[in-house]
Every structure is written in C-alpha cells, then in structure tokens.
Amino acid sequence: MAGIYIHIPFCKHKCTYCDFHFSTTFEEYRQEMIDSICQEIELRHEYLAGKEIKTIYFGGGTPSILLESELKQIIKTISTQFEINSRAEVTFEANPDDINEEALILWKSVGVNRLSIGLQSFKQSDLDWMNRAHNVEESLNCVQLAQKHGFDNLTVDLMYGLPDLNMSEWSNHIQKVIDMGVPHISAYCLTIEEKTALSNWVNRGKISTPNEDVQSDQFMMLLETLESNGFEQYEISNFSSPGHESKHNSNYWKGEWYLGVGPSAHSFNGTSRSWNITNNQKYIRAVKVKSEIFETEFLSKLDQFNERILIGLRTIYGVKRTELNDILPISSGFESVLRGFKGKGWIQEKGNVLTLTKEGKLRADFIASELFID
C-alpha cells in the first residue's frame, strides 16, 4: 500500500501566519511548473517499488487554483505511471473562494472523492488579519455547495488560539461546523512561525497571542464538544465521525510509504526520507536537467525509534511496544520515564499499545521528546 502527495506551490494571497512553501507570482511559469511536476512523477515512479496506490493527496499551496487542463495533465500522468486502486481515496485541498459549481463538477469528474476545505474561522476580522482570500459568507456557502454536488466525504480546517478569539466565539465556530454536517474536522492551534508577517507583528508588539491556558481551554472545549457529537479524535488535530478518517494521513502516521512530488514535497520509503528543493525556479531547473531534485536522509535505528514515538503517540493507534522493540530493545531508562508519565495519568497502556490520555494530549510533544533515546 502506498500514497502519492502532489504539492501545488501557488497561492492567491500570502496568509500572514503561513510558512508553507508557495508563491503568489506564478502566472508566467505555471505551465512549466505543471510540466515539471509531471516529469518528476515519471522520473520517480519506481520509488514506490510497484506498490499499489491507495491514496492520492493534492496539497499546497492551493490546489484549487489549478486550471482544468493542469489538473487533468497531472491526473493522467499519475494514472499512466502507477497502478491505482479502484477505491483509492483522492483528496483535494480547496479554499472557499475557489469553490463554485463548475469547479466542483470538474473535481468530481477527474476522480476527487474527498475535499479538504480551509475555512479557518467564521470571524471576518480574523480572516482579515490572516489575509485569507475568502470571507465568512464564502465559508458558510461553500460546504453546502460541495455537499449538493455529492462531496459527502468532506473535511474542514479550523484554527484556535487566535488573538482575541474568546471561548464563546470558539464554541460558536465548532458548533457551526457540526451543524454543517461535515464528517471530519482538522483543528490547529495558531503557532508563530519564523519569517512570517505574524511573527514580525508579535516581535514588534503589534499583536499578542492568547496565553497557553486559553489555548489549552480552547483545545479541551474542542475535544469535549466534538466527542459528545460523535467525533473521534484519531490524531491530536484530527477528528472524524466513524469511517471518515483520512486514509492518506493515517498512512503517514502508520509509517506507510509515500512519494511526494512538487517543490518542498517529502517522501518516505520505510528506511529513508527525502525532501524536494523548495525554490520553484530551482526545482524546475533540476527536473529539466534530471539533477538532484531532492535530498535524502537514511534513518538510523535511533531515528526510526524516536519517529515511531513522535508520530504514534499523536494518534489513536498509539505505539506498539513490540514495534519499538523490533527497532531497538526498550531500555530501563525508557521504562522509568514511561512509568513517570503513567503515574501522572498522561500515558495509558492497554495490551501492547501505549496511547496518550486527554491530559497527555495537551503535552504530546513534550512527552514524546522525554521518551526519545539518544
């Protein structure tokens, strides 16, 4: 089983908090970029060693910017280079301002069967300072329109921990997405990433972010509200009603293989990770001359052990002791740190599997880093 990720490095606007790779000035070379992505798919089709493709994920950047001809060109290239399972999950990230009847018909016709919509907030002043390209009205209308066009397998992104977002507003945002009838929600706490407009504002004191207690309270509200409405938190930031978990992302978390194409995309094949050139022009040139498009890191046993902890503990699937032991023997030092976390009620162990408790989920990264071996 394997997956393919396609990074579309174009955006209409530069959102003030975002440090993903994208460009807002791409019109002159957009066809060259699509050709390069397709060429990379052809050059690297052996990376997945003939495995059947179970998931395809268009992310970015903004895939919903793609023109019909561009999208069809990429899909055609993938289908000629790989064996794709007839029930493969095909996810497409779309921003509300790009969602309209014509686009939805196109996406459905090329095989997209899961839409991921970046709503982020239902508060116009938040969307404004974030410099999002859409408004609240578009957020409210696009989900209904997608459902009308048969996209029942929908996920929406929301953000909390925003400056000035109070508990009652946050509660209202959660309730709105529940009322929309979406079966999957990804919710992210605002983080201040370096070299973004937001980090500049924070450093200059122009904007302050909520303290950690407020962010924790908003996280707990999210957890409790969604759980009481039939959603399961199957990863720290991801909530699903039964059967609507993201297969693509779940495969990342379970350590399955995937090929990422496009600038900045990452790939994994069990023992090594690679990451593509991030700069758009350098990427196009590298593909053209078939030179090194990516760098590779081979994972030592130590890396594999720590990675299983970091990724596994964030999910409902947890980390299996046997799986860790197969990589490296579990040490007495590890057991002692683990006992401490169990005593605090942050980690639970059922059968062979370690998972975080609700309290533990608030400190997932800290717990994982304490369990790392070096």
Ligand code: SF4
């Ligand atoms: S649309 Fe998405 S990828 Fe593009 S700048 Fe905004 S948050 Fe980043």
